[in-house]
Amino acid sequence: MDPAATAALYASYVLKDGDSFLVANGFGDVEEGSTGFFRDDTRLLSMFRLRLGETQPALLSAAVTDDNVVFLAHMTNRQLPPLGEVTAASHGLLHLLRARFLHEERMHERITLMNYGTHAIIAPLRIEVDADFRDMFEVRGQVRAARGRLLDQEELKGPRGVIFKYRGLDDVVRTSAIAFSQPATKVDGRVFEFLLHLVPGVEQTLFVECGNEAGAMPSRERHREAAAQARKRMRARGRRGGRVRSDAPLFDRWMQQSRADLSLLTSELETGPYPYAGIPWFSTPFGRDAVVTALQTLWLDPTIACGVLGFLAAHQAQEESSFLDSAPGKIMHETRRGEMSALRELPFGRYYGGVDTTPLFVMLAGAYARRTGDLAFVDRLWPALLSATAWIERVCDNNADGFLDYARGESTGLSNQGWKDSEDSVFHADGRFPKGPIALVEVQGYAFAAFRAMAELAELRRDDDSMRAWAGRAARLQAAVESKFWMEDQGFYGIAVDGDGALCAVRSSNPGHLLFCGLPSAERAAKVAEQLMTPAFHTGWGLRTLAQGQARYNPMSYHNGSIWPHDTGLCAAGIARYGHREAAERVFTSAFQAAVHFDMRLPELFCGFKRVQGAPPIAYPVACMPQAWAAGAPFMLLQSCLGLEIDGLRGEIQVDRPRLPEGIDEVRLHDVALGGDRVDLLFRRVDTRVGMFVEGRGSDVPAVRLRS
Incomplete structure (x- = not known):
């Protein structure tokens, strides 16, 4: 394995929503160690691995967006063998994008493939899934004398996914449902394969959802609506x-x-x-x-x-x-x-x-x-x-x-x-x-x-x-x-x-x-x-x-x-x-x-x-x-x-001998709450000292006690 791929395997990318969080490697895969999709201290997804045929795609880049909402992994194919009469794909002809976020305790993922070659290709997209329902402390290494039992899994019709079930020693049945927006071409145990016919320049997309219950089937509309709501909520917090x-x-x-x-x-x-x-x-x-x-x-x-x-x-x-x-x-x-x-x-x-x-x-x-x-x-x-x-x-x-x-x-x-x-x-x-x-x-x-x-x-x-x-x-x-x-x-x-x-x-x-x-x-x-x-x-x-x-x-x-x-x-x-x-x-x-x-x-x-x-x-x-x-x-x-203190009881701002770190000559604080008002505070280096200036956004500029 090349050094970049090795580094990606050991990198961690995290998402969180409410009492759910997800940890995956740079490829977006969940497959070992402490990775997984967790809710209420229980791992609902212990395996979520994507392959093109038997091969792991080559990673181009992986990142979480600046607002911490969406994980993005850009990948390309390695050499793919021909399937039937369809031309084989040489290395670097397919672009594969995984875009993932969490919303209302569910994982949403969009897998998009684009063929940049000159001939149509059939891409064998394989997704392996599993749920072990391990307690967070088990994942951290705690050894239990006994644990509950996995129940028979239930196939979603189509086949469009699977529901895993586990009865704990507390007699609570915990479930994890993984669903796809289209039926799999082939299912082998917990491996779902989708044979995607990729015409040059035409995008193919598969939507995936995972939660503790099945819910509605994934779709482009559900994905867009959930993504918009997830971003809106994060913006409000920010x-x-x-x-x-x-x-x-x-x-x-x-x-x-x-x-x-x-x-x-x-x-x-x-x-x-x-x-x-x-x-x-x-x-x-x-x-x-x-x-x-x-x-x-x-x-x-x-x-x-x-x-x-x-x-x-x-x-x-x-x-x-x-x-x-x-x-x-x-x-x-x-x-x-x-x-x-x-x-x-x-x-x-x-x-x-x-x-x-x-x-x-x-x-x-x-x-x-x-x-x-x-x-x-x-x-x-x-x-x-x-x-x-x-x-x-x-x-x-x-x-x-x-x-x-x-x-x-x-x-x-x-x-x-x-x-x-x-x-x-x-x-x-x-x-x-x-x-x-x-x-x-x-x-x-x-x-x-x-x-x-x-x-x-x-x-x-x-x-x-x-x-x-x-x-x-x-x-x-x-x-x-x-x-x-x-x-x-x-x-x-x-x-x-x-x-x-x-x-x-x-x-x-x-x-x-x-x-x-x-x-x-x-x-x-x-x-x-x-x-x-x-x-x-x-x-x-x-x-x-x-x-x-x-x-x-x-x-x-x-x-x-x-x-x-x-x-x-x-x-x-x-x-x-x-x-x-x-x-x-x-x-x-x-x-x-x-x-x-x-x-x-x-x-x-x-x-x-x-x-x-x-x-x-x-x-x-x-x-x-x-x-x-x-x-x-x-x-x-x-x-x-x-050296800043804001005293809401007295309605005043106190500044004691402010300093700015080397290389920073100006810091502005926007929308600082003081009582029912909002003020902007500007700290600016003036010769060897730092001065402070106040701009009121309410009825009055607050009292300022400045010691320089």
Whole structure:
């Protein structure tokens, strides 16, 4: 196989709609590994392979359109043998185009062939299909003791397709229907062959649909109508919130790709828009990921935060369960709909094993109120916020130092329940794993910010007693963190305190989140910021999750030395919060340069090797792309450089010493919401400074507080 074909086989192209997504290789085929068409964490299509005769076509190009709606694979034929008296097709005479999209949980595909030769040709188009109904966790490698059984398949009349059936151990019959717009010439098991008579210059088209039920037969009209609706819905999602434009085309491509990826991953739920975490492994509602994504984009698009808060409040835990790691008031970590979760083979049907999601939820509510001034929505959330805060208080009160800690309820749950949730991500300086319960340093920052948020909201509600109580809790927690986590000899915070009260004296990126929350003193924040910018952390592409030289450091690991764009963005926002705008600009520039090498789509994570002149960043082999909080990171990085805060409560815009990255002299923000108005903000480099100009689109230009 030639190198281009090999690369195409291992490339992944993804589409998503609602609770369905599809992963295929560059040829558009589904045939091995984690590829497939999935709905509700079940693989409905495990084989969808196209051939001309026995031969795989030669790939010319493969891409997903800029709006993330349509996958396109342009191919041509290799040498085809003659069929009967019809002339054989030499290499490169046929053009084959696969155009595919998802709409209303169904896959739609148009396969078009054109003969550019001088003689008529019969093209034997073969399509092999199958459905294994594997649970997502099986596809990820989980071994089950037993699984359900495949039932007899049903042929669609014509023969125009097939319906696969599977009865799970939960006694639910799941079906997958593949239908074609015309009858097959021949059917051999699960292989459908269509002998297409290709007259020179005349297009032949086959339409294909796949879903969990048969529905109407595919046709040109159905395909066109569904495609128009799919594009319309994606455009509507992409128009929400403000938009970023600049005088640098490459930077604009990054912003547009990130925006398109967020639109792709965002599902419209009853409670509003909700960004699913990532494809392929996490195309489902996650709590932590969605809250962070909402924080990253809050300044441009508050509607995401509103949808996330509404959904998480509606799914807040009401009962104690060690299996689900749930307790009243706790906010959901993850939800799944597959067979294994339904049977409780795993706890992830609705799982609460994230210690940080609950304080992050409260943090987001406070940030949303400040950004929008929408206190009516906060009033509706108030019971959920009280319940969430009560859970934080109970856990802190049970810890000798007053920290928010975690210990999983059962062995089926996650052993580490912060954002670095792999088994080896928390350890002592000598590499030993700590005894639980474990209090992570960044989680204390989230809890501190949550108490501060509740104090601010209580003040707005004229509840002075509660305001003082929560402000006092925040101050006590702040003092405890400064006392227990600070390593004076290293000028840095340790990653965690274990169940014996011993500090895990490890330098990680986690304290960057502490800066984001505003907990450290200015003096200590400066020391942390300075170290995060040293080569131990800063690779030239982003910030490592673990400092080089620490125990268990491995730049190819998941959490112990890799680069996570969302983590880098939070650290940069924390650095900028304490006024170190130049350092934030350096981090922004490195992330932008990394994005260029990843075709403007930052992955979930990549390897933490030092940047080498002339060489690209090193990909992590099984990273999700796109990933919501990786797509949101560029917006948080830009906000950190601009020093921009939008205060909806006061109706004003605050800008603190804005900077523009090198090579960008002008950034314009269009349609930024402030109260009931929309404004345009223009940042322009003027000599050595950056100025800001405001254009009102409503009744008045808002108040501006500018520190340059």
